[in-house]
Amino acid sequence: MERQTIKLKTIIVIFISIALISLQSCYKDNEEELYPGGDNCNTENVSFSQTIMPIFTNNCVGCHSGAGASAGIKLTNHTEIVAAIDGGRLVGAISHQSGFSAMPQGAPKLSDCAISQIEAWIVLGKNNN
Ligand code: HEC
Structure with a gap:
């Protein structure tokens, strides 16, 4: 029993x-x-200073700043980043579309979440928030 x-x-x-x-x-x-950006990927109310600028600082600024900036593209602040996006080459470069130079050069592609956040921030109006 x-x-x-x-x-x-x-x-x-x-x-x-x-x-x-x-x-x-x-x-x-x-x-x-x-959530196609992956687990815990927040693409709502994306903040430039909290979310977007750090992505560029960590992955792009090393080559895209100062007098010798690669391709003449600087990415060190809001104005420069908006100018690069409006120039029409940035989104294609980070999402590795054909016809664009894949960025960041010589390093792994940005995470799906980071790319989704940049795209969401653009749709929201590229605010300096
Ligand atoms: C190791 C250096 C390096 C890093 C890091 C880097 N780039 Fe670049 N980038 C270059 C060079 C060199 C070019 C110009 C040559 C070329 O187009 O391949 C370039 C070109 C570009 C272009 C123009 C591409 C085109 O097809 O017209 C864009 C936009 C760009 N970079 C954005 C970025 C962004 C955004 C990041 C970060 C996610 C980044 N880069 C990181 C070196 C770098």
Whole structure:
């Protein structure tokens, strides 16, 4: 009698574990479909100073600043970044579209989230916020 109870408990525990694991994978699938930028990628109310400028500072400014800026494109502040976007070469370069030089040069592509945030910030009006 005692043994059977233990067996039953074990079976219940295993069953619940399997149910939880499968529920979790379902949850992940849905999240990826809902948020193409990846988990926890916030593309709402994107702030220039908090989100956009750091992406450029960390990935682009090393080559795109000062008198010898690559391709004559400077990316060190809001005005310069807006000018580069309006020049029509920036979005194609960071999203590695054909006909553009892939940026950042010699380094891995920006994360899907960073690219989504830049695109969202452009759609929101390229605010200096
Ligand atoms: C290691 C140096 C380096 C880094 C880092 C770098 N660039 Fe560049 N970039 C270049 C050079 C060199 C060119 C010009 C030569 C070319 O087009 O391949 C260029 C060209 C460009 C162009 C013009 C592309 C075109 O097809 O007309 C854009 C826009 C650009 N970079 C944006 C960026 C952005 C945005 C980043 C950061 C995500 C970045 N770059 C990071 C070196 C760099």
